[in-house]
Amino acid sequence: MDVTLLGTGAPAGLPRPDCPCAACAAAQGAQARAATALLVDGALLLDLTPGAAFAAARAGRSLAGVRQVLLSHPHDGPAVEVPAGLPQPGRVPDGRELALLTGHRVRAVALDAPGTGYAVTGPDGRRLLYVPPGGAPAGLEERAEPYDLILADVVGRPDGLARLRAVGAAGPTTDVVAVHLDHDVPPGPELARRLAAAGARAVPDGTTLTVGAYEDVPDVPRRTLVLGGARSGKSVEAERRLEAFPDVLYVATGGTRGGDTEWAARVSAHRERRPGSWRTTETCDLVPLLKDDGPPLLVDCLSLWLTDAMDAVGAWDDAEWAGGGERALGDRVRELAEAVRDTRRTVVAVSNEVGSGIVPATASGRRYRDELGRLNAAFANECEQVLLLVAGQTLVLRG
DSSP: OEEEEEEOBOTTOBSOTTOOSHHHHHOOGGGOBOBOEEEETTTEEESOOTTHHHHHHHTTOOSTTOOEEEOOSOOOSSOOOOOTTOOOOBOOOTTOEEEOTTSOEEEEEOBSSSSOEEEEEOTTSOEEEEOOTTOOBOOOOSOOOOOSEEEEOTTTOHHHHHHHHHTTSSOTTOEEEEOSBOTTSOTTHHHHHHHHHTTOBOOOTTOEEETTSOOOOOOOOSEEEEEEOTTSSHHHHHHHHHTTSSSOEEEESSOOOTTOHHHHHHHHHHHHHSOTTOEEEEOSOHHHHHHSOOSOEEEEOHHHHHHHHHHHTTTTSHHHIIIIIHHHHHHHHHHHHHHHHHOOSOEEEEEEOOTTSOOOSSHHHHHHHHHHHHHHHHHHTTOSEEEEEETTEEEEEEO
């Protein structure tokens, strides 16, 4: 079964008409995308968009053999003209299956937003799932066989991919291709990087995919360290890296700090950003978590872990520091680094990068700065990927 992507963009296309944003300005040439539409084996058209016939011609395809046109989502604006010779577009009711004379079977998948997803099984038995923009499959409870190909709004609804992974519908060999791409993410390397973190990829308009053929599915780094200064966007970046995966354990090392209203507001903002399927634990005891098997860990953050560790060894007292505190802290950092090296879990950790600014005025401040630099280096040494956030922009230091 072959699928030609006549378009891969959001319903308004990319760049959006009359949009002055930087992402739209950069979406030129090969980075420009028409509204998403799929041509399956030349016989089934999923979503009819303006200029579909010309898009097919540019891809070396024809719409002459199309026997069924299915719409997946409500279309705003004026009605799209149906090219001559094409059947009138329709929708399949949720849960119903449509059998085509070509041997394709199309089952309508219920969503949590207006629209319909389509699971298509080809004559060869290969299976694909197409999910419209802004939607995610609903009612997924039982285990499912993995699809060979998933085309979905990975950027806009990463939780939808997480739901599919939770029931096995998206497996290790499933090719996940992002469609309905909008100006939320700058096109080019940044889009590819974000999608790779979710185990997905993007392809240009006009690409033909052979369902079930081997693709170089992006390898999701198992251990990632995200560094950055205050309000650099490091926590958002860390959360984004795991939002397409189910059952994440969020490890908050800062505690609740009773009575501190500013801290409570920060904690609340973090909680509201997290997917509802994530669990939270408040602890600085990271080594046992790393040694246990389980779902991915998001540790936010190592700088607060270090504060707790330095409190425990008396690092703020010069006598205690010289009398064994420094050595005890070094042992704790080595134990943590070894646990990261040996862990079988997926780990994303956040830490502050404080060594590039003003030198602290106090000895304890300088001590903390130096030890955080050592901790970050030790942790980064055990990670496949290390990122640095500056002004909300991500720089890849490793991986």
